[in-house]
Amino acid sequence: MDFKSVERKWQQRWEKTKLNHFDRKSDTQKLYVLEMFSYPSGAKLHVGHWYNYGPTDSYARFKRMQGYNVFQPMGFDAFGLPAENYAIKTGVHPKDSTEKNIETMEHQLRAMGAMFDWSAEVRTCDESYYKWTQWMFLQLYKNGLAYRKEAPVNWCPSCNTVLANEQVVEGKCERCSSVVVRKNLTQWFFKITEYAEELLSGLDGLDWPEKTKNMQRNWIGKSTGCEIEFETESGEPIRVYTTRCDTVFGVTYVVLAPEHPLARKLTTPEQREEVEAYILEASKANEIERLSSTREKTGVFTGSYAINPVNGNRIPIYLADYVLATYGTGAVMAVPAHDERDFAFAQKYGLPIVKVIEKQGGETELPFCEDGIVRGSLNFDGLFGDEARDAIAAYISKIGKGGKKVNYRLRDWLVSRQRYWGAPIPIIHCEKCGAVPVPEKELPVKLPYDVEFRPDGKSPLAKHEKFMNTTCPKCGGKALRDPDTLDTFVCSSWYYLRYADAKNDHEPFSREEVDRMLPVDTYVGGAEHSCMHLLYARFFTKALRDMGYLDFDEPFLRLVHQGVILGPDGNRMSKSHGNIVSPDEYVETYGSDAFRLYLMFGFSYTEGGPWNDDGIKAIAKFLDRVEKLVLKIAEYKVPKTEQDYGAEEKALDYARNYAISRVARDMEAFSFNTAIARIMEFVNALAKYDNLANKNFALIRAAAKDLVLLLAPCAPHFSEELWETIGDRGSVFEQSYPKEDPDALRLDEKEYAVQINSKIVAKVMIPSDYDAAKVEAFVRALPEIAERIEGKTVRKCVVVPGRLVNLIVG
RNA sequence: GCCGGUGUGGUGGAAUUGGCAGACGCGCUGGACUCAAAAUCCUGUGGUAGAAAUACCGUGUGGGUUCGACCCCCACCACCGGCACCA
Numbered sequence: 018m019d020f021k022s023v024e025r026k027w028q029q030r031w032e033k034t035k036l037n038h039f040d041r042k043s044d045t046q047k048l049y050v051l052e053m054f055s056y057p058s059g060a061k062l063h064v065g066h067w068y069n070y071g072p073t074d075s076y077a078r079f080k081r082m083q084g085y086n087v088f089q090p091m092g093f094d095a096f097g098l099p100a101e102n103y104a105i106k107t108g109v110h111p112k113d114s115t116e117k118n119i120e121t122m123e124h125q126l127r128a129m130g131a132m133f134d135w136s137a138e139v140r141t142c143d144e145s146y147y148k149w150t151q152w153m154f155l156q157l158y159k160n161g162l163a164y165r166k167e168a169p170v171n172w173c174p175s176c177n178t179v180l181a182n183e184q185v186v187e188g189k190c191e192r193c194s195s196v197v198v199r200k201n202l203t204q205w206f207f208k209i210t211e212y213a214e215e216l217l218s219g220l221d222g223l224d225w226p227e228k229t230k231n232m233q234r235n236w237i238g239k240s241t242g243c244e245i246e247f248e249t250e251s252g253e254p255i256r257v258y259t260t261r262c263d264t265v266f267g268v269t270y271v272v273l274a275p276e277h278p279l280a281r282k283l284t285t286p287e288q289r290e291e292v293e294a295y296i297l298e299a300s301k302a303n304e305i306e307r308l309s310s311t312r313e314k315t316g317v318f319t320g321s322y323a324i325n326p327v328n329g330n331r332i333p334i335y336l337a338d339y340v341l342a343t344y345g346t347g348a349v350m351a352v353p354a355h356d357e358r359d360f361a362f363a364q365k366y367g368l369p370i371v372k373v374i375e376k377q378g379g380e381t382e383l384p385f386c387e388d389g390i391v392r393g394s395l396n397f398d399g400l401f402g403d404e405a406r407d408a409i410a411a412y413i414s415k416i417g418k419g420g421k422k423v424n425y426r427l428r429d430w431l432v433s434r435q436r437y438w439g440a441p442i443p444i445i446h447c448e449k450c451g452a453v454p455v456p457e458k459e460l461p462v463k464l465p466y467d468v469e470f471r472p473d474g475k476s477p478l479a480k481h482e483k484f485m486n487t488t489c490p491k492c493g494g495k496a497l498r499d500p501d502t503l504d505t506f507v508c509s510s511w512y513y514l515r516y517a518d519a520k521n522d523h524e525p526f527s528r529e530e531v532d533r534m535l536p537v538d539t540y541v542g543g544a545e546h547s548c549m550h551l552l553y554a555r556f557f558t559k560a561l562r563d564m565g566y567l568d569f570d571e572p573f574l575r576l577v578h579q580g581v582i583l584g585p586d587g588n589r590m591s592k593s594h595g596n597i598v599s600p601d602e603y604v605e606t607y608g609s610d611a612f613r614l615y616l617m618f619g620f621s622y623t624e625g626g627p628w629n630d631d632g633i634k635a636i637a638k639f640l641d642r643v644e645k646l647v648l649k650i651a652e653y654k655v656p657k658t659e660q661d662y663g664a665e666e667k668a669l670d671y672a673r674n675y676a677i678s679r680v681a682r683d684m685e686a687f688s689f690n691t692a693i694a695r696i697m698e699f700v701n702a703l704a705k706y707d708n709l710a711n712k713n714f715a716l717i718r719a720a721a722k723d724l725v726l727l728l729a730p731c732a733p734h735f736s737e738e739l740w741e742t743i744g745d746r747g748s749v750f751e752q753s754y755p756k757e758d759p760d761a762l763r764l765d766e767k768e769y770a771v772q773i774n775s776k777i778v779a780k781v782m783i784p785s786d787y788d789a790a791k792v793e794a795f796v797r798a799l800p801e802i803a804e805r806i807e808g809k810t811v812r813k814c815v816v817v818p819g820r821l822v823n824l825i826v827g
Numbered sequence: 828g829c830c831g832g833u834g835u836g837g838u839g840g841a842a843u844u845g846g847c848a849g850a851c852g853c854g855c856u857g858g859a860c861u862c863a864a865a866a867u868c869c870u871g872u873g874g875u876a877g878a879a880a881u882a883c884c885g886u887g888u889g890g891g892u893u894c895g896a897c898c899c900c901c902a903c904c905a906c907c908g909g910c911a912c913c914a
Contacts, residue, residue, distance in 0.1 A: 114862050228831065235830075238913065259914060272914095314912090338914050349914045358912060426913055544908085581908090618852075619839060631853050632839065639852090642867095691841065694851035701851095770847040775895050777847060815894055821846050 018645055018738060027734045028130055036748055037132040039088040048085035048535055050077040051513055051573075053542030053550075054092045054139070055126075057118035058099035062125040064582045064590070064628065067600045071613035072579070072622060072689050073541045074131035078730035079684045081132070082754035088534060089132055091518040092139030093119050096147075097505045098181055101438040105471055111438040112466060112504050115142060125601075130609050130733050132750075137519040141176075141508035146515065147440035149525035150462035150508050152433075155443055155454050155555070156564055162208045165452065167299075168431055169276070172200035177474030179435040188301065199300045202513030204433035205442060205501070209556045213237055213425040215570075216555055222632075225576040226623075229547045236548045238426025243410045244419040245350060247271055247323040253279055255323055258345030258424055262413065263350040263405035267373035269363065270333045271323045272316065272349050274342035275299035283334055285320025290562045292317050292336060299338040306495065314339055314362045323352075326418040327409075328395075337362060339450035348808035353384065360384035377401070430553065432504045437470040437477035439502030447489035447496035456490050457599040462498065509550055513537055513572060531567050540573040541687075543581070551576070577687050580625020587627045598628045608733040611637045617689035617731060639697065640735055644730065646704055650721040651743040652715045660713040665706060670761045672702030673720045678757040680727050689731070697729055718743070771796055772823040773805055789816040796822045 031037055039047075055066060074089065081087040100111035119140065126133065139146055157163040171180040175195035179202075204367035209216075217237045220230045243262035247255045248453045255271055273280050275296045295317040299694040322335050339358055340349050353363035353370040362385065363370055369663050375381045381389070388402035397408055414420030433442065441462045443455035455462055465484045470477040478484055479500035489496035511525070517534035518526035536558075543571045551573070558572040583589055584596025591597070603612045615633045620626050647779030676699035683692035702721055706712060722744055729749045740749035766782040769792070779802065783795055793814045796802055806826050813825040 232831075232909080236911085238911080240913075242914080257914080261914075339914095341911075341913075344911070344913050351914090356914070424913085428911090510882085547909090583907095587907095619841065624833085624840095626839075629839070629853095635853060638867095652846080677856065690839085691851080694841075697851055772847085772895080780847075813894060815846085817846050820843095821895090823846080823894055 018640070018735065020610065020734070023738045024128070024130060024609060024734045027737045028127065030737075031130075031132075031748075034748070036750060037089075037134055038136055039090075039134045040086055043086045045086045047534060048077075048080050048087045048539075049537045050080065050087055050089045050539045051516075051537045051541070052089075052091070053540070054094050054509070054512060055093045055114055055122055055548065056097065057122055058097065058103075060118050060121055062122050062129075062600060064598050064600050067129070067612070068582050068616050068620075069541060069543070069579050070131055071129060072617045073577075073688070074129070074133075075613070075617065075689065075730040075733075076539070076541075076684060076687065077756065078132055078733060078750060079681075081750060082726070082730065082752060083681075084753065087132070088137075088516075089134060090137040090139070090519070091126060091131075091135065092516070093122070093135040093141065094138075094505065094509050094512070095119065095140050095142035096439045096502075096508055098183075098436065098438070101436055101470060104438075110466070111470075112142070112479060115438075116458040123725070128604070128609060129613070132733075133269070137516045138744070139512050139515050139519055141440075141505070141512065142438075144461050144463060145522065147464070147508070149515065150440045150503060150511070150526060151443040151455070151460050151462060152457060153507070153511055153561075154503065155457060155460075156566075157207055157560060158444075158454055159614070160560070160564055162211065162534070162560055163205055163432075164208065165203050165205055167201045168204050168206070169199040169201050170204075170435070171197050173197055176472050178472035187266060196301055202433075204431055205444075205499075206429040206431055209430045209553070210425060210427050212240070212556050212559050213427050215559060216427075216552060219555065219559075219571055223571060223576070224574055226544075226578060229544065229551070229578065232547045233552055236427065236552065239424075240424050242422060242424055243406070243413060244346065244422040245413055246326065246418045247332075247350070249279075249283060249321055249323045249327070251283060251321060253282060255279060255334070255348050256346045257348045257350045257418070258422065259290075259350055261352065261355065261406070262401070262409045263391055263394075263397075263402070264355045264373055264389075265325070265327050265350065265413075266391075266397075267352040267354050267371045267407060268325050268330070268332060269352040269353060269369045269371055270335055270351045272335045272337045272340045272351050272359075272362075273319075274340040274347045275336050275338055276342040277347045279348075280319070280336055283319045283321040288318060288320035292319060295336060299336075314358065314365060316362060316366065318366075326413065326416060331361040333368070335362075335366070344426060345424055355384055357384050357386060364719070382559055407425055413586060430504075430506075430556075432507055434504055435476040435499040435500075436502055437464075437468055437504060440464070440508065441478065441484075442501050443505055444499040445487055445489055445496045446499060447492060447494060449494060450489055450491040450496075452488055452499075453491050453496070459490075464502075476502075480503070506550060506553050510553045511561075513540075513554070513563075514558075514567070525566075528567060532569070535567070536569050536571055537573045539575045539577065541577045541579060547578075578623055580620065580623050582620070582625050583627045585628050590628075592776065603630070603633060607633060607637045608734075610735045611640055614693065620690065622687050622689050639700070640732065642704075643700055643724070644735075644739065646700065646707065647721050647725060647739050647743055648705075650707065650717055655714045655718060659689040660715060661711070662713060662716070665709060666713050666716055667761075669702055669706045669716060669720060670758075671764070672699055673723055674757040674761040675699075675724065676727060677755045678762065681754065683755075693731065696724070696731075696779060699724060699727070710793075725749065726752055726755050767819045769796070769819075770821045771799070771802060772821065773802070773826060775823055778802070778805065785819070789818070792816050792818075792822055793824075796824070 052070050070824040077087050077089045095115050100115050103114055104111045171185050173180050173190040175193045176190060180190060180197060185197045188197055190197055217239055220233055240260050242258055242260035244256055244258050249255060284642055316335045319334045321335060322331045325332055341678045351359040353359040353371040355374050373393045374385060375392050376385055376389050391397050391400045391405045397405055400408055412422045441464055443462045445453045445455060447453055465481050468477050468481050485497050487496055487498055514526050514531055521527060534639050554572050561567050584594055588594045588596055615636045619632050676695050679695040680692045725736050725739045736749050764785055767785050769781055769783050770777050771779040771781055783792055793816060810825040810827050811824050815823040
């Protein structure tokens with residue numbers, strides 16, 4: 018088959034007949050199949066895109082043939098850092114390079130022959146899209162879900178610019194190798210923590226990989242503990258959070274994160290110098306370094322003391338960078354006897370270690386960090402674990418020094434970026450009125466084109482006077498725009514909603530459309546988005562629901578992660594490894610159907626693996642074989658008289674129906690490699706039958722038609738072409754997916770493995786309708802079995818219906 | 828360091844979830860067609876021993892549970908991925 022002309026022919030025909038356009042008027046059941054949209058950072062589609070989109074498109078086509086009204090849109094996540102970095106390096110404007118990349122990629126996506134509904138295309142960098150991204154920001158702001166606070170950024174003092182984590186290599190700037198420090202800026206946050214509980218509990222009802230749900234659970238990190246207030250001699254109390262309040266009598270010091278607001282206030286004059294040096298040093302350590310547990314604990318004494326509320330002990334206050342400002346209260350009570358980090362720190366700085374928990378029924382070796390029996394803690398002695406924690410928390414609450422507290426590890430989402438290539442934050446800063454939202458009718462706040470985005474200490478937009486200078490919507494006085502842009506995760510947190518109503522120019526989407534089309538039924542994309550994108554999108558959906566813009570709780574009902582295709586050397590494909598495989602040459606040589614089929618057959622979809630093209634020729638051969646066989650069968654004339662239906666016909670019919678049932682099951686499960694294997698088996702059976710001298714033409718023709726239908730989702734152009742020859746009128750994708758005939762799958766006999774003492778000794782056919790007793794009798798009567806068990810007692814007989822008999826003899 | 832995942836022939840990968848390990852391919856062996864090659868078709872193909880029937884071994888390693896373990900439990904090894912010292 019000349020795949021090039023065939024691909025062209027059918028792509029044009031699909032386009033003309035609008036085959037891939039979602040039918041909004043139809044009342045058949047909708048099915049929203051979504052692949053994570055492309056990020057056009059590279060100029061071209063890579064194997065990873067193909068691996069995500071090709072097989073998933075086959076799933077979508079399969080569901081369509083099963084009768085669903087399938088919606089499968091595609092778009093581009095077009096804002097982001099790489100385009101800006103590329104611009105800084107080459108001088109090509111991000112808008113120009115991005116638009117060019119999108120053009121190339123869209124062309125390639127169309128050539129893939131997927132059933133994307135391009136009429137719903139979305140590009141996040143278009144004004145018509147980011148206008149509504151800004152609108153989203155304003156809604157969150159109006160509902161108290163967006164706020165400003167100080168937060169540290171990675172700062173390169175030499176480039177005078179903010180760096181992404183990715184741009185910090187071993188604590189140094191990737192461009193100039195200066196040591197990166199952390200610097201506080203006032204930035205916008207979304208209050209995702211307000212939804213922590215629902216984001217956690219909502220996971221239970223989702224058809225997502227258990228692994229991913231666990232990752233999100235850990236990321237949200239709910240814990241139930243106790244907040245405790247420690248008075249200080251300077252008057253300002255320190256609040257700490259602990260999950261081990263049963264150890265509070267063993268507290269021998271308190272530790273604050275170096276960034277803690279009280280850090281400086283609690284420092285005595287004689288400790289000042291040392292503390293300042295430590296705070297500076299801590300600001301240099303990048304987060305990864307700081308989180309390494311092999312790193313030696315460091316800290317510094319503030320000179321101040323706190324009072325342990327339960328026993329009045331006077332304990333020193335330290336700063337140490339093993340305590341994080343972002344978790345809990347940014348301060349911990351240290352119990353060296355029962356916490357490994359505190360133990361190591363106490364040993365290093367010579368702090369007392371007081372044992373207050375004893376191992377139940379054993380020697381207590383310090384640090385002892387498990388639950389145990391409370392000792393040396395007044396009337397709490399003898400209590401154990403949760404019992405002790407409940408009692409002590411209640412006591413702390415009674416004396417007004419805190420109490421039980423649920424804590425989440427999840428932090429609010431920082432959305433400000435000091436960058437150019439993103440959606441401007443629609444806020445105006447007025448000296449009199451403060452932060453004032455841009456009125457909705459003035460959206461979008463357009464991103465100006467003529468901007469100096471080379472790094473020099475300011476957000477690129479801050480240098481654009483025309484952009485910055487404006488008037489305050491409230492008082493009409495002179496005011497400045499927010500110079501920052503939004504994190505691109507904001508853009509991708511609602512795109513799946515926009516697809517439902519992509520051309521709407523007076524609202525982001527109509528409620529009616531979005532409630533009809535959403536939630537997404539099946540979402541397919543990489544596992545690297547488990548914690549960020551997938552959590553942010555869930556947050557947006559819930560927030561929009563609470564504001565009354567939509568009426569469902571979760572955006573993605575089912576989630577599938579495709580695996581990663583590695584380079585042939587087993588490493589992740591990257592320019593630096595020099596192991597990038599381009600899909601283009603394969604598509605050029607073998608055609609898009611063969612390439613897609615190879616991706617589906619050669620890997621376990623959710624596992625991925627190193628690239629290896631050994632099998633791709635075989636796939637092309639397989640398609641040739643199918644073509645020859647089907648075209649040959651298409652020539653057969655079915656006689657008017659009825660034809661024989663004997664054992665061979667029954668075997669073919671079995672193979673056909675077995676394939677139908679298994680392929681459907683495997684396609685549903687994204688187990689594409691086994692689905693294709695079952696189709697291959699069917700082809701083998703069909704070819705075998707075709708070799709017979711006498712054949713039932715009606716049966717073989719019907720079987721060949723089924724073969725084309727089964728193959729259609731996986732090799733769409735190829736199958737359309739064959740269907741035109743052998744099938745009925747119309748597109749193969751307008752046909753129903755074959756349904757298996759249960760009668761044809763019913764076998765009179767089944768092969769049993771016969772075991773004696775769990776070793777296989779024979780294989781034998783046994784009528785399918787035999788019950789366990791009959792099967793046992795049948796097996797024991799077999800001469801070769803009878804001979805083996807003669808004179809021995811059969812102590813037990815295990816029968817697995819349809820599979821196996823195990824005689825235990827002694 | 829912690830968390831998660833993976834480990835099956837020469838190779839990509841299957842295994843109805845505790846029931847015949849290695850489906851379906853690739854590669855390789857032998858054969859047919861051909862002067863020959865390619866293409867195509869047929870045959871065999873986990874390892875060891877054996878002419879063969881067959882026997883033994885075999886799912887990273889070592890234990891365990893079970894009539895029966897790639898699958899469940901314990902300990903360990905290797906590789907991959909993620910990371911927030913989470914108090």
